[in-house]
Amino acid sequence: MKALCWTGINKTNVETVDDPRILNEQDVIVKVHLSTTCGSDLHLLGGYIPTMRAGDVLGHEFMGEIVEVGSAVKKHRVGDRVVVCSFIACGRCWYCTHELYSLCDNGNPNPALTETLWGSPIGGCFAYSHALGGFAGSHAEYIRVPYGDYGAFSVPDGVSDRAALFASDAAPTGWTGADLAGITPGDTVAVWGAGGVGQMAARAAMLLGAERVFVIDRFPERLQQVREFIGAETLDYTKDEILAELKERTGGRGPDVCIEAVGMEAHGTGPQYWYDQVKQQLRVQTDRPTALREAIYACRKGGSVFDLGVFGGLVDKFPLGAIMNKGLMFRGAQQHGHRYIPMILDRIAAGDISTEHLATHVLPLSQGPEGYQMFKNKEDGCVRAVFQPGS
Structure with a gap:
């Protein structure tokens, strides 16, 4: 599949990478409809987060359609339209049961890095360096979502893809x-x-x-x-x-x-x-x-x-x-999105929260490098560049 990858400081490129596959019975595979840039991505691009590797797929704020589910997934099925929280949480550890989801004990398979840096490990995050798990990101045609029952949320029928997108990270x-x-x-x-x-x-x-x-x-x-x-x-x-x-x-x-x-x-x-x-x-x-x-x-x-x-x-x-x-x-804090996303989707549906206006530039994934350049330099009034992998 095609994906937008980090290839060096201030360098990105659309490359062919392996399709994601189910690795754990709680995983789901999502076909990405929309994925957006975020200001925190610029720290990765600029080399301020040191644990990036060339070829890492970027992107942590996204929504799409479930196309495959692991055998233990109970809340979702193939065809569900979902928005996914950028932070990865198991839903069952002490921190998750206290609604401190970005601090999950099980979401980050590389806990030693953040424990050394900050005194305690924090949870995992899509595409946010190997310190936060080394997970492949959402600027791709497909993405693996661990703990799918906890991190993916069904989008109400009255909420558009573009509005739901920002319930992944910005709004929560x-x-x-x-x-x-x-x-x-x-x-x-x-x-x-x-x-x-x-x-x-x-x-x-x-x-x-x-x-x-x-x-x-x-x-x-x-x-x-x-x-x-x-x-x-x-x-x-x-x-x-x-x-x-x-x-x-x-x-x-x-x-x-x-x-x-x-x-x-x-x-x-x-x-x-x-x-x-x-x-x-x-x-x-x-x-x-x-x-x-x-x-x-x-x-x-x-x-x-x-x-x-x-x-x-x-x-x-x-x-x-x-x-x-x-x-x-x-x-x-990093976001505890699992606590807020269902409520935010309901408020978007009710008209209490407006999010679509943030998507000032919607581009095909093939123009990802240009989109990041525009976003980084605030060109043409760009607030967020949004990528459509299927276009």
Whole structure:
């Protein structure tokens, strides 16, 4: 079959790879209808996640049709239209039974790598390096899905393929941040990043009862999407002084909840951004905490900061003193999508959540390298490049 593969730093290519096959009785094989780029893929392309190998199939956010099931699969059958969570979870370990699915003890067959790096292993993720399992990704005609009864979710008849696609990762990741950040009715929330995850975090905050939600970015087309499809207020950090604006608009306190949805390659302005940029390029630090640092400074005393953006290792000038002395609650997580995806699909069907607008560029898989180039460089107003393997 054809698949879009990582072939080196900032290099991808459509290649012929082996068709997936059932390896475990709980597996299902999915014929991919749609698969999308994600901001966290750019960390793989740029070489910031070191455990990629040439030929690894990219892609972790996808939906399609089940074409084969393992003998132990009970909830699905051939022909089911499904969306698949990007994180792989067994559904039965201690973490899964506590709905902490991205921390599954059994989803990652290479636990030693993340245990060495972070002190404990985390779950597996499609196409997110060999540190997170080495699973083949979704930018392909077919994909093997382990633990199919737990990770694949039937798509309601009234939900289009394009709308369901973003229930795989962007929407549940955003909901994870908004929910675990502890948003309560009447809160003011600020979200750094107006990509797919940031937009979905903002919408989740609104549905959880936030009174005002601000989304911070620099790309006019993304900020326009926030106003049009999400209904939140926007700030452009290249034009607005963010800390002062947020204080002014919250009676001098700052937001109750701040959500960072950018990650290790955050853009910014001023000397601290260039300091982080140089240190990261020299590999003196692994991540740029520009947006996360600002979120911590912006949050009101006694508020909550949640890190949704992907970070891999170590950062410099982390404002731990601000967290401690301001009495902030600080949390982070990969998505616990299995907890939220069924609810998100229902809300999409009901019209509470809009996702189709994120698919600004729909391309055949053969144009995958061009799609990633466009997505990486934010060309032609690209918010997400979506690939159709069958076209």
